[in-house]
Amino acid sequence: MRVLVAMSGGVDSSVAAALVAEAGHDVVGATMKLWGGTSDRGCCSVGDVEDARRVAQQIGISHYVFNFSDDFDRHVVDPYVESHAAGLTPNPCIECNRHLKFDRLIARADQLGFDAVATGHHARIVEGPDGRIWLARGADAAKDQSYVVHMLDAETLPKVMFPVGTLTKQQVREKAVSLGLQTASKPDSQDVCFISASGGRTAFLSERIALRPGKVLDEAGRLLGEVPALELVTVGQRRGLGPAVGARYALSVNVQAATVTVAPADDLLVTELRLDPVCWVREPPGGDEKLLAQVSAHGVPVPARWEAPGRVVFERPLRKVAPGQSVVLYRGDLVVGGGTAAR
Amino acid sequence: MARHAPAGATLACVAVYLDHAAGGPMHPDAVAATVGWITSGFGNPSGAHQVARRARQAIDEAREQIADLIGFTPGGIVFTSGGTEADNLALLGASAPGRGALVVSAVEHPAVLEAAVRSGREVRVLGVGSDGRVDLDHLSRLLDPGVAVVSVQLANHETGVVQDLDAVAKRVRKRSPGAVLHTDSVQAAPWMDLRSAAACADLVSISGHKFGGPQGAGVLAVRPGVQISPILHGGGQERRRRSGTHNVAGALGMAAALRARSEQRAEIAARVAGLRDRLCDAVTGGVSSSVATAVDSPRVPGHCHLRFPGVEAESLLFLLDEAGVCASAGAACASGAFEPSPVLMAMGVSKEEAGSCLRLTLGPDTTSSDVDFAAEAVVESATRLGSDAATKALVSR
Numbered sequence: 229m230r231v232l233v234a235m236s237g238g239v240d241s242s243v244a245a246a247l248v249a250e251a252g253h254d255v256v257g258a259t260m261k262l263w264g265g266t267s268d269r270g271c272c273s274v275g276d277v278e279d280a281r282r283v284a285q286q287i288g289i290s291h292y293v294f295n296f297s298d299d300f301d302r303h304v305v306d307p308y309v310e311s312h313a314a315g316l317t318p319n320p321c322i323e324c325n326r327h328l329k330f331d332r333l334i335a336r337a338d339q340l341g342f343d344a345v346a347t348g349h350h351a352r353i354v355e356g357p358d359g360r361i362w363l364a365r366g367a368d369a370a371k372d373q374s375y376v377v378h379m380l381d382a383e384t385l386p387k388v389m390f391p392v393g394t395l396t397k398q399q400v401r402e403k404a405v406s407l408g409l410q411t412a413s414k415p416d417s418q419d420v421c422f423i424s425a426s427g428g429r430t431a432f433l434s435e436r437i438a439l440r441p442g443k444v445l446d447e448a449g450r451l452l453g454e455v456p457a458l459e460l461v462t463v464g465q466r467r468g469l470g471p472a473v474g475a476r477y478a479l480s481v482n483v484q485a486a487t488v489t490v491a492p493a494d495d496l497l498v499t500e501l502r503l504d505p506v507c508w509v510r511e512p513p514g515g516d517e518k519l520l521a522q523v524s525a526h527g528v529p530v531p532a533r534w535e536a537p538g539r540v541v542f543e544r545p546l547r548k549v550a551p552g553q554s555v556v557l558y559r560g561d562l563v564v565g566g567g568t569a570a571r
Numbered sequence: 572m573a574r575h576a577p578a579g580a581t582l583a584c585v586a587v588y589l590d591h592a593a594g595g596p597m598h599p600d601a602v603a604a605t606v607g608w609i610t611s612g613f614g615n616p617s618g619a620h621q622v623a624r625r626a627r628q629a630i631d632e633a634r635e636q637i638a639d640l641i642g643f644t645p646g647g648i649v650f651t652s653g654g655t656e657a658d659n660l661a662l663l664g665a666s667a668p669g670r671g672a673l674v675v676s677a678v679e680h681p682a683v684l685e686a687a688v689r690s691g692r693e694v695r696v697l698g699v700g701s702d703g704r705v706d707l708d709h710l711s712r713l714l715d716p717g718v719a720v721v722s723v724q725l726a727n728h729e730t731g732v733v734q735d736l737d738a739v740a741k742r743v744r745k746r747s748p749g750a751v752l753h754t755d756s757v758q759a760a761p762w763m764d765l766r767s768a769a770a771c772a773d774l775v776s777i778s779g780h781k782f783g784g785p786q787g788a789g790v791l792a793v794r795p796g797v798q799i800s801p802i803l804h805g806g807g808q809e810r811r812r813r814s815g816t817h818n819v820a821g822a823l824g825m826a827a828a829l830r831a832r833s834e835q836r837a838e839i840a841a842r843v844a845g846l847r848d849r850l851c852d853a854v855t856g857g858v859s860s861s862v863a864t865a866v867d868s869p870r871v872p873g874h875c876h877l878r879f880p881g882v883e884a885e886s887l888l889f890l891l892d893e894a895g896v897c898a899s900a901g902a903a904c905a906s907g908a909f910e911p912s913p914v915l916m917a918m919g920v921s922k923e924e925a926g927s928c929l930r931l932t933l934g935p936d937t938t939s940s941d942v943d944f945a946a947e948a949v950v951e952s953a954t955r956l957g958s959d960a961a962t963k964a965l966v967s968r
Binding site for chain 2: 290
């Protein structure tokens with residue numbers, strides 16, 4: 229097969245490229261240039277492109293840089309900013325996978341005559357009990373990334389390869405060391421690639437939208453304090469809301485009224501959650517099927533059911549999920565689909 | 572066929588190389604001069620003994636040859652690490668920091684534009700027309716006695732368009748008599764006789780590897796009486812204008828290449844211009860939606876610049892690379908990603924269209940079979956990527 233490997237300059241995609249090449253495929257490496265602004269880490273810096281290029285040289289494949297920064301702005305950065313402005317907590321890495329890696333890049337690969345795109349995600353593509361192709365959790369439970377690639381549907385899965393999904397992170401690093409790759413000991417990427425460590429979210433957002441102070445109220449509407457930036461408050465957070473909130477957590481953010489309502493932890497427990505929009509690998513699950521729901525990238529899956537058209541019902545009460553975050557539904561280790569938590 | 576494989580490469584299909592504007596193979600005379608020095612000479616020209624004197628003689632002879640070939644005095648030749656350093660030295664060194672405005676054309680190489688921005692001085696950007704040539708009326712409006720440096724390239728790195736430097740100089744001398752006129756001649760040097768073409772300029776930048784010399788060797792040529800403050804500080808070499816131990820092998824190679832190229836320039840230029848037109852005609856004839864850039868403007872002979880509406884340059888370059896044709900899309904950022912060409916946008920082309928261009932640049936060894944092979948590959952690739960189909964869709968909308 230002709231395989232285009234998305235090489236971020238990290239150890240996982242470096243080893244992914246090496247494995248696909250070792251398997252005898254006709255392999256080309258590509259690094260997507262996504263972010264045009266300042267960045268100090270992640271998949272967007274010049275240093276990472278250099279690392280990817282060097283790895284490609286070492287494993288003997290051609291390497292290209294694809295400039296998708298316009299699409300990244302349009303599909304990831306702008307919606308990220310708009311979501312924060314609306315008081316939501318977006319997950320830009322998932323939108324990047326949805327719109328860039330598994331849409332734009334696959335379309336480019338198609339156009340250039342490739343059969344598949346490989347990435348360094350820790351997830352697997354397996355044959356399910358029904359004999360059909362499904363997305364599954366990676367072999368390394370601690371590094372599993374099926375959550376962030378849950379948007380892959382049955383039509384796209386055959387065009388995707390996750391070569392390191394069957395390995396543990398330790399095995400990936402050992403492979404990189406055995407190949408002499410300079411990315412072998414590179415730390416895992418953390419946080420959002422287009423946000424610099426020095427300025428953080430606050431600096432990034434304040435350059436793009438006006439951050440507004442907000443009143444912190446308890447459930448009875450009593451004023452407990454103020455937050456400097458309403459747009460940076462995440463439902464479920466406690467820190468940074470002022471000393472008067474005590475053991476209470478952000479229950480909701482109202483951007484129009486410029487208020488954050490806080491409540492004791494028990495009041496944040498919910499038994500169901502509306503998802504909008506949703507996506508399914510194949511047909512949506514039936515209402516009586518026992519599934520597992522995962523509400524954060526490395527969260528513990530909890531028993532749940534899907535109630536059409538748009539609700540996850542949890543078996544036991546669960547801490548409220550911040551609107552804008554993704555919820556992924558599993559059947560055992562297989563991804564069934566997922567969606568974005570609505571307000 | 573002139574085929575050049577990168578050092579150490581094991582390419583199944585050795586490439587047709589049409590990226591000479593980015594850098595081409597060394598002329599045999601330049602190889603001989605460079606290798607000759609490395610194998611038989613050594614030593615620091617700044618020393619005070621016989622080995623140093625020999626090195627000093629070598630570099631001074633190279634200096635004289637280059638001065639003679641581009642119409643400057645030997646004392647005006649400042650050896651640099653290449654075109655970028657020469658441009659930086661011109662923009663940053665030609666007047667005292669903070670004093671006087673800079674006028675730069677909008678289509679200058681980033682080495683000029685970025686240096687201008689970093690200078691901390693007022694920067695006035697000179698517009699160009701859709702033909703790629705500077706707007707002389709605009710220039711007149713930008714000039715006044717407060718201008719310290721005017722920088723207008725002789726030939727453009729992407730389109731190959733040649734500027735009317737004499738007309739620029741006439742306006743500069745009249746309206747900004749104290750200003751220094753710099754011309755980035757990096758792309759012009761392989762094709763034009765700088766003794767006449769850049770005679771009106773005070774400062775001229777050239778780069779060795781664009782005309783058959785080695786990489787890492789360039790010159791900023793300075794007219795007598797024009798003061799240059801250094802941007803590199805240290806031992807005070809090059810008459811205190813550029814510190815750092817001389818690159819003797821590089822200077823010798825550059826001088827040999829320039830001499831060889833100058834001797835054959837007229838013949839090469841005529842032949843390559845013919846090949847370039849043949850390439851350009853074959854592509855525009857084969858892809859009906861394609862547009863050749865600035866064909867009515869004077870251009871250096873090696874540049875064939877095209878646009879393919881609806882085609883992404885990155886995809887086109889990828890397919891051409893696979894087909895064995897080495898080409899460029901023009902502007903690349905630090906990561907190696909291609910950006911929509913700022914040169915084309917300055918010419919009034921939309922950002923989207925500026926991302927659909929292709930630069931094919933020929934060299935003295937390019938043959939007719941290279942050109943025919945490349946034309947076929949370009950037509951096939953652009954067609955596959957839907958250039959014509961995309962245009963039809965736009966028209967029918």
